[in-house]
């Protein structure tokens with residue numbers, strides 16, 4: 001390790017007072033590296049958010065920030081990253097890095113990170129990085145915290161915030177391992193931080209991937225289910241979750257949707273239960289919607305669902321559990337049984353229409 | 356086809372959680388446990404593969420001694436035998452350590468495929484599968500929705516879920532590790548006959564301490580504190596009888612939100 005301030009304790013015990021003698025709780029030093037994912041030559045939004053978070057941490061705590069980009073030989077993405085306010089943009093290009101390949105990506109990152117040993121390595125919590133990050137962490141024998149909704153520097157260490165127990169409980173997690181501490185960050189983790197533009201030197205990093213076996217082949221990319229319903233354009237959505245319990249109960253929501261002139265949407269749990277078609281799923285693996293009115297019926301508000309509907313102008317949540325996270329973003333909340341509330345609402349609306 | 360399927364026991368999905376006094380863990384005295392959701396789907400996939408290609412399905416669990424109950428359920432569903440790594444002191448609380456323990460047990464086993472759930476119902480780190488693959492030197496694919504084993508080619512095709520409703524078919528050589536997503540099929544019930552047979556099926560128990568792992572040298576994720584998400588709700592909570600609620604809500608949607 002480069003700096004004597006970098007320390008770790010491998011012990012699994014909870015210990016608050018584990019400052020090694022030579023750092024005595026002083027501020028951290030070092031650099032934060034951020035992976036820039038990109039497609040069609042453009043750095044994606046999640047990576048930009050992650051970088052903005054790193055910039056903010058860097059400014060507040062005097063840490064360096066470097067961006068890291070893996071790309072194919074054409075380097076089209078590398079042209080677009082020189083305008084970021086970071087200490088350096090590290091670019092590794094290679095034929096094998098043109099497309100995501102876990103072996104090639106892991107190998108390249110392991111080389112660079114084992115050599116530089118930054119304090120932390122942050123990645124967006126994308127489907128690609130869910131696949132890559134644990135492999136990389138095992139390869140480096142470093143700790144990884146996935147799916148973080150926040151991250152802060154606390155004295156000489158970093159605290160990663162994530163949800164556990166099916167999103168019911170938050171946890172503050174510290175990594176005890178050599179550097180870098182690796183984390184994948186959920187969209188919104190660095191909320192409100194604007195990416196600072198500037199100019200930064202682009203530094204070429206060569207990676208030797210010769211002799212690396214070709215193990216994963218992408219055979220076919222399958223487009224989203226032909227979306228018969230384009231919920232993105234819906235003006236109002238009545239969405240069903242696991243709380244509707246049985247397919248027959250969907251009728252209640254259909255009637256409400258009908259009187260409102262709304263589309264039906266669903267959580268993944270409702271789709272998995274085969275109560276609604278897959279093309280009505282809303283969330284990270286479904287559609288993203290932004291209607292004027294979103295009525296969530298029996299939906300708990302898991303982050304993967306929320307990312308698909310949080311831009312709705314007005315959210316009504318109906319849930320029996322007063323602690324359901326969906327109430328955190330609802331504008332109007334009703335703690336109650338949807339089996340009673342939904343029909344009452346339908347009756348009321350019909351009544352008014354009849355007038 | 357010989358398939359190892361990793362199975363973890365976690366608190367039941369309808370648990371109303373409490374925290375321990377020092378907030379370092381959950382505090383419910385009497386939590387019932389069940390097979391973690393994704394792991395049960397992984398087991399279902401393993402059993403389907405056995406039906407298609409013959410062979411054996413072995414359950415691999417690291418956990419408390421009580422995990423045997425969930426393993427018996429897996430055996431009743433149709434798995435052939437089980438291996439239980441007894442982690443009595445909850446030392447395997449970090450994914451790297453779990454992967455290292457599983458790897459140790461798998462080192463002298465034969466297998467074509469190893470399945471895990473994408474993510475567990477307790478920590479939900481989603482790391483064990485790919486870490487295990489890396490430690491074993493095997494290829495892997497995560498968030499798998501469908502599996503096609505190509506026996507003649509010595510490979511497996513897996514349909515991976517991606518962003519925004521996209522999917523990709525990837526092909527990797529066997530043996531391989533796949534992490535299975537929840538909700539991809541209907542999980543079978545154990546038959547009475549299955550339950551009877553499960554009693555006689557073997558569960559080999561291995562003490563974690565006997566594996567000779569130097570856990571303290573491995574990356575550890577220290578849970579400093581658990582807490583319930585802050586209620587940041589700015590929602591107006593509407594109360595009353597269902598009819599009163601309906602009237603108030605319609606009024607708000609009309610006058611305030613102006614959406615009606």
Ligand SMILES: Cc1cc2nc3c(=O)[nH]c(=O)nc-3n(C[C@H](O)[C@H](O)[C@H](O)COP(=O)(O)OP(=O)(O)OC[C@H]3O[C@@H](n4cnc5c(N)ncnc54)[C@H](O)[C@@H]3O)c2cc1C
Nearest residue numbers: 241242243267268269283284285286298299300305320338
């Ligand atoms: C990689 C990945 C991608 C994912 N993508 C998506 C996605 O795109 N979209 C998505 O939605 N999820 C997605 N998920 C799943 C997500 O994590 C949740 O599991 C899912 O959103 C839960 O759906 P739910 O809220 O309907 O069910 P639950 O979380 O089970 O909630 C049911 C709710 O119903 C309430 N309820 C029960 N009975 C009643 C009643 N009578 N009246 C009123 N309320 C009642 C309960 O209190 C509870 O809050 C994804 C998960 C992963 C790991």
